[in-house]
Amino acid sequence: MTEISDPGIHTERVVEMKSPSVADMETIAKRVRRHIISMTGRAGSGHPGGSLSAVEVVTTLYFRVLRHDPRHLDWPDRDRFILSKGHAAPLLYAVLAECGYFPSEELASLRQINSRLQGHTDRTRTAGVEMSAGSLGQGLSFSIGVALAGRLNGKPYRVYTLLGDGECDEGQVWEAAMAAAHFKVDNLTAIVDRNDQQIDGWTRDVMDLEPFSSKWQAFGWHTIEVNGHDFTQLADAFDQARLIKGRPTVIIAHTVKGKGVSFMENNPHFHGIAPTAEEMELALKELA
Amino acid sequence: MTPDASLREAYGKTLTELGRDNKDIVVLDADLCRSTMTQFFASEFPERAFDCGIAEQNMVSIAAGLAASGKIPFVSTFAVFAPGRCFDQIRMSIAQPRLNVKLVTTHSGITVGEDGVSHQSIEDIALACSLPGLTVIVPADAVETTQAIRVAAATHGPFYVRLCRPKLPLLYDEDYHFELGKAVVMRQGTQATIIAIGTRVAAALEAADNLKQEGIDCRVLNMPTLKPIDEAAIIQAAAETGAIVTAEEHLEHGGLGSIVARVLAKHHPVPVEFVAIKDTYAESGSPAELLQKYGLTADDIEQAVRSVLTRKNSA
Numbered sequence: 001m002t003e004i005s006d007p008g009i010h011t012e013r014v015v016e017m018k019s020p021s022v023a024d025m026e027t028i029a030k031r032v033r034r035h036i037i038s039m040t041g042r043a044g045s046g047h048p049g050g051s052l053s054a055v056e057v058v059t060t061l062y063f064r065v066l067r068h069d070p071r072h073l074d075w076p077d078r079d080r081f082i083l084s085k086g087h088a089a090p091l092l093y094a095v096l097a098e099c100g101y102f103p104s105e106e107l108a109s110l111r112q113i114n115s116r117l118q119g120h121t122d123r124t125r126t127a128g129v130e131m132s133a134g135s136l137g138q139g140l141s142f143s144i145g146v147a148l149a150g151r152l153n154g155k156p157y158r159v160y161t162l163l164g165d166g167e168c169d170e171g172q173v174w175e176a177a178m179a180a181a182h183f184k185v186d187n188l189t190a191i192v193d194r195n196d197q198q199i200d201g202w203t204r205d206v207m208d209l210e211p212f213s214s215k216w217q218a219f220g221w222h223t224i225e226v227n228g229h230d231f232t233q234l235a236d237a238f239d240q241a242r243l244i245k246g247r248p249t250v251i252i253a254h255t256v257k258g259k260g261v262s263f264m265e266n267n268p269h270f271h272g273i274a275p276t277a278e279e280m281e282l283a284l285k286e287l288a
Numbered sequence: 289m290t291p292d293a294s295l296r297e298a299y300g301k302t303l304t305e306l307g308r309d310n311k312d313i314v315v316l317d318a319d320l321c322r323s324t325m326t327q328f329f330a331s332e333f334p335e336r337a338f339d340c341g342i343a344e345q346n347m348v349s350i351a352a353g354l355a356a357s358g359k360i361p362f363v364s365t366f367a368v369f370a371p372g373r374c375f376d377q378i379r380m381s382i383a384q385p386r387l388n389v390k391l392v393t394t395h396s397g398i399t400v401g402e403d404g405v406s407h408q409s410i411e412d413i414a415l416a417c418s419l420p421g422l423t424v425i426v427p428a429d430a431v432e433t434t435q436a437i438r439v440a441a442a443t444h445g446p447f448y449v450r451l452c453r454p455k456l457p458l459l460y461d462e463d464y465h466f467e468l469g470k471a472v473v474m475r476q477g478t479q480a481t482i483i484a485i486g487t488r489v490a491a492a493l494e495a496a497d498n499l500k501q502e503g504i505d506c507r508v509l510n511m512p513t514l515k516p517i518d519e520a521a522i523i524q525a526a527a528e529t530g531a532i533v534t535a536e537e538h539l540e541h542g543g544l545g546s547i548v549a550r551v552l553a554k555h556h557p558v559p560v561e562f563v564a565i566k567d568t569y570a571e572s573g574s575p576a577e578l579l580q581k582y583g584l585t586a587d588d589i590e591q592a593v594r595s596v597l598t599r600k601n602s603a
Contacts, residue, residue, distance in 0.1 A: 076358075123356070123385050130356065135380045141346045142381060145353020145361075152314070152336065152359070172377075175346035183338070 020063050022231045028098055029059045033260045034287050035094035035107055041280030043111040046119065049270040050164060051091035053195040053228070053255040058088075060234040061160055062095050070100040073127055079157050080146050082131050084139020085164035085193065086120040087272070092129065093117050101128040137170025139163065140190060144176060147185040158242070159188045166198030169207045174219070180248045181220025189241040190221075190250040193228065195257035199271045216250045228253025261286055292455035293430035296394050299451060300325030302437045303362055307333050313441065314354055316340055316347050316363045324364035324394045345374040348389075352381035355388045360441060363389060367396035367409035367450055371416050382446045383419040390440045391416075392449040397537030398565070398582060399487055399575040400453045410565050414542025416448040417515045423468070424515040426450045428489035429459040432512055435466035443468065450486065452537070454575055457490045459510070469513045471521035477507035480593050480600070481525035481532050485511050485544050488535040488563070488584065495589035506593060514544060519551050526556040531600040533561045533592045537584060540564035559599035561592035 020028065032055050040046035058081075062068070066079040083092050090110060097104045102116070109115035116125045120134025131142050143161040150157050167173060180188055192212075200206045209215070216223045222244045226233040234253070241249035257271070258264030261283040264275075275283055307313045307329050314336045321327040321339060330337035340347035344365055351361035363370070370393050371378050382389045398408045416424045423445060427433040433451060440447040459474070474489065475496055484492035489510045496506040507529055509521060526532060532552065534545040545562035552558060565582050579585050 131352075132380055132385045135376050137345075138349045138352075138377055138381055141349030141377075142353040142356070144346075145350040145355070145359075146357050147353075148314075148338065148350070149354050149357030149359050153357070172343075172345045172349070175341075175343035176349075179340060179343065179346055179350065182341075 025059055025063060025231045028063060029055050030287055032059060032091065032094045032098060034284060035097065035104070036090045037261065037275060037280055037283045037287065039090045039094070039107050039110040040274040041277065042108055044274055045111060046090055046274050047087040047272050048090070048274060049197070049257040049264060049268070050085060050193065050195065051088045052259045052261065052264065053257045054088055054091055054162060054193040054253070055259065056229045056231060056234060057162060057191055057193065057253050057255075058091055058095050060231055060238065062099050064235055065238045066160070067157070068099075070128065077155055077157050080130050080143070080159045082139050082143045082146070082159065082161040083121055083129075083133055084143075084161055085136065085167050086133025088162070088164075089117070089119065089121045092121060093126070096126075096128040099128075136164070136167040137172040140173055140176035140180065143188055143190075144180050144183065144185055147188040148183060150187055151185070157187070161188065161190045163190060163192050164198070165192055165194045165196065165203055165209060165212075166206070168192065168209055177216065177219040177221065184246050185248050186245050188248045189238070190248065192250060192252050193255055194252050195255045197257045197266065197268045197271065199268065201268055213252055216252070220247055222247055222249040223252065224249065225252045225254065228255035229259060290458040293458050294455045295427060295430050295433040295451045296323075296325040296453070298430035298433040299392055299394070299437055300328040302434045304328045304332055306438065306441050307336065310360065310441070312358060313360045313362065314338065316351050316361055318342055318344050318347050318365045318369065320365055323366070324392070326362070326364050344369045345377045348374045348377040349381045351389045352385070352387050355382070356385070361389050362392055364392050364394065366400075366407060367393035367412045368407055371412055371448070372409065375415055378422075379419055383421045386421045386445055388444050388446070390447045390449065392437070392451065394451045395453045396450045397452060397487065398570045398578045398584075399537060401575045401578065402572050404572040405569045408570050410537075410539045410570070411542070412450060413514060413536070413538045413544070414546070416450075417542070417547065421446060422515065423447045423513070424450070425513055426485040427512055428486055428510050429456050431458060431460040431462060431464050432466055435464065436512065439466060439468050452487050454487070456487060459489060459493070466512065469516045469518055471518040472510040472512065474508040474510050475506070477505045478529055479505045479531070480596055481507040481509060481529045482535060482589060482593065483509045483511050483522065483525070483532060483544065483548055484535040485514065487537050488589075491584070491586040492535050492589055494586040495593065498586065498590055499593055504593060504597065511544060514547060517547050517551060519555065522548055522551045523555045526552055526558045531559050531596040533563060533589060533596055535563040535584070535589050538564055540566055559596050559603065561596040563589050563592050
């Protein structure tokens with residue numbers, strides 16, 4: 001679709017989608033967590049830990065912040081969500097299904113042969129996926145391109161990019177951090193899922209990122225730190241980011257890896273290992 | 289002898305002309321716009337030119353984001369830095385999603401000269417051709433460059449276009465028509481076929497001239513599109529002349545020679561000789577000295593034709 005849609009129509013639709021209360025959001029988040037556990041458990045592989053940590057961030061974006069329309073994937077004015085930490089694909093698929101991009105039943109096909117739901121995101125296969133990811137460090141750069149195109153085309157859309165904290169080991173993230181400030185892309189908001197863990201353990205032990213917030217500030221970004229599991233704080237942060245002009249904003253969302261399942265929380269084992277059948281049953285009980 | 293002309297300059301000027309007609313064309317560079325000659329575009333359309341600094345990986349992924357949003361990004365740096373420096377970004381951000389990004393690199397091969405090994409891209413064709421979905425073009429003169437750039441701009445999908453640093457003799461008139469995926473018969477011949485790309489096409493023609501005086505009648509093919517390769521032209525050359533010599537400013541491994549050998553092995557095996565850089569890195573030196581030391585001159589092509597004919601005739 002190349003024609004410019006009537007923004008009035010979409011505004012109405014968006015208002016309709018933006019109404020959920022915090023209680024509603026909590027209900028959606030719980031369903032998303034259950035999807036993540038079931039999908040990875042059934043697939044026997046995948047990345048539950050870093051999917052569970054960012055549930056509130058991505059739920060807030062799709063149900064409160066983004067102007068998007070599952071019925072018009074190519075709507076030129078849509079806000080873009082770029083998942084840079086592509087291993088959190090189960091989270092994105094679960095939220096997209098909750099929004100109606102595809103039926104929830106399809107989530108069961110994660111990582112299966114001929115499935116649209118690839119192990120890491122693939123923009124050529126899945127409705128609503130903006131970028132092929134999985135090789136870390138590329139999403140922020142990609143988002144700069146999307147943001148620059150929006151500016152060149154006079155489009156009002158905003159770009160939201162989710163990075164992992166471990167991902168910030170990649171040098172390209174900092175090339176992009178420098179470039180985003182240089183090009184003054186204030187229509188770009190990055191969110192870092194600061195769960196303090198990566199595959200090999202705690203980030204402070206593997207490759208210390210601190211002083212993390214100061215680094216972003218030094219690169220020219222407006223920086224906000226929030227509890228990444230608090231819907232109100234997240235909503236306020238996104239509202240604030242929209243008002244910052246002349247520079248990009250990063251929201252450092254402090255989260256817990258494996259959040260919501262007692263034995264997965266802060267357990268790096270579940271970065272890239274799916275729950276067993278017994279663990280899946282236990283986890284779904286906790287999330288009932 | 290036809291006058292020499294710069295391929296880079298042809299690129300820069302063509303890009304600027306295209307930019308006047310098509311507002312979606314944008315240009316990205318990595319602190320080399322004066323060398324890659326995208327500076328012409330940048331000075332006329334500063335709002336559509338993005339110098340990304342010395343950060344090729346970031347540049348390539350930014351281009352992908354622009355393409356995903358309807359823009360037609362032309363991305364330029366030296367051939368040694370793309371695809372080499374940012375291979376994974378090209379793979380994941382551009383080739384796999386088949387985004388409409390045009391990578392146009394300059395200073396390829398060893399004729400970059402005195403800058404030495406760090407600046408001599410002798411692996412880039414192998415890297416570029418390995419990626420599913422990427423169209424790979426190596427123009428042989430300024431006229432072909434202009435046309436290839438126009439075709440790349442007008443054809444949806446990712447392209448890699450490889451240009452060189454030195455000026456090259458003009459091989460084509462202005463009425464030449466570049467056709468994507470088609471070889472060009474530069475000279476008819478019956479005893480052997482020289483298939484050449486880029487800077488080696490002029491050398492292949494020189495070699496064919498010299499061999500003619502020895503009574504050896506060579507066909508010369510220019511193969512500007514390496515991917516998708518013109519299999520029919522290669523098979524026809526093998527069937528009609530029975531011997532092939534390839535000539536390129538690239539490693540023997542994974543370049544034109546490998547591609548031609550693959551086509552012949554599958555469809556029409558005949559003796560083949562390879563004029564290419566053997567399994568080694570080059571060094572600093574003038575382009576002429578380097579071409580001689582690493583065995584890529586017209587003289588080397590002539591020798592390869594004699595060798596391949598010996599094999600053909602003893603078969």
